[in-house]
Amino acid sequence: MIIVKELRKSFKGQEVLNGVNLSVGDGEKLMLMGRNGAGKTTLIRCILGEYMPSSGSVSIDGVSPWQDRVSALKSVSFVPQLPPPLKFTIGELIDYSAGISGFDKKTVAENCRRLELDIEPHMGKAFHKLSGGMKQKVLISVAFARGTKTIIFDEPTANLDIKGRGTFRALLDEAGGGRTFIFISHRLEEFSGLASRAVELDMGRVVKDEEI
Ligand SMILES: Nc1ncnc2c1ncn2[C@@H]1O[C@H](COP(=O)(O)OP(=O)(O)OP(=O)(O)O)[C@@H](O)[C@H]1O
Ligand SMILES: [Mg+2]
Incomplete structure (x- = not known):
């Protein structure tokens, strides 16, 4: 539970x-949800322990992400709005993630393949040299491969092609079950039938919190 x-x-x-x-x-x-600049990404980065808040608290299953980031985030994956400019190659990125999370590396390639990205020819390429949509597909594939209890997606489909969006939704539906998903999105219809709650931020506060 995240509080x-x-x-x-x-x-x-x-x-x-x-x-x-x-x-x-x-x-x-x-x-x-919430308009551009409402603070959605900032809130998520505070939850992930990347930003230190001015005051207040966050706990993930009882653990503060500022006090013990490694334990707090063990069960959380994050797909960012703006992928980081990593100099790692794709192969190194997948090896590194698989090493710390203990998943089968083939799952990432399989998830990429389902998203219509044949990742094999790109394994030696630096992550930052991929196209925007390719980066998003790799990060989505790694997040699903980790199989964590919680996945936070910050505008995950912004750069995806139409087929990629369809497959992304299929991956979500398959992985769904008891998992916790937080989606930042501007389109309510994007996660219809899957999301059950919509929270809106405005002026730095929660202004709406309703079942959908
Ligand atoms: N590292 C930072 N340094 C300074 N200002 C920041 C930083 N991160 C965010 N902000 C500011 O905080 C405000 C909220 O930004 P944030 O990225 O959280 O918005 P958002 O709701 O995610 O918007 P969008 O829908 O455009 O992604 C903006 O005015 C932004 O400039
Ligand atoms: Mg944002």
Whole structure:
């Protein structure tokens, strides 16, 4: 379970999160919405322990991501909105992730294949040299291969082609079950039939939290 309490975050005096309260139970499928600049990515980066909040708390199954990031994130995967400019090759990235998470590397190639990306010819290429959609497909494939209890997706389909979007939805439906998914998205219809709750952020606070 993820519990966010009275979370505040400012960047050089600009208050982006202004007392966010949110609990996400195990197995929930939640959409996080809100206009550009509302603070969605900032909230997720605080949950992941990447940003230190000005005040408030986050706990993931009782563990604070700032106090013990490794344990807090063991059960959490994240697909970012803007993929990091990694200099690793694809092969190194997959080896590294498989090493720390203990999954079968073939699962990543299989997930990529289903997303219509034949990753084999690109294994020696630096991650940052892939196209935007290819990066997103690799990160989605690694997240599903890890098989963690929770996956957080920050606008996961923004760069995907139409077929890729369809397969992504199929992968989500297959993996769904008891897993917790948080999707940041601007389109309610994108996760219809899967997401059961929509939360909207505005002016740094939760302004809507409803069943869908
Ligand atoms: N590292 C940072 N340094 C300074 N300001 C930041 C930083 N990260 C985010 N912000 C600011 O916080 C505000 C919210 O940004 P955020 O990325 O959380 O929005 P968002 O809701 O994810 O928007 P979008 O829908 O466009 O992705 C913006 O004004 C942004 O400039
Ligand atoms: Mg964002």
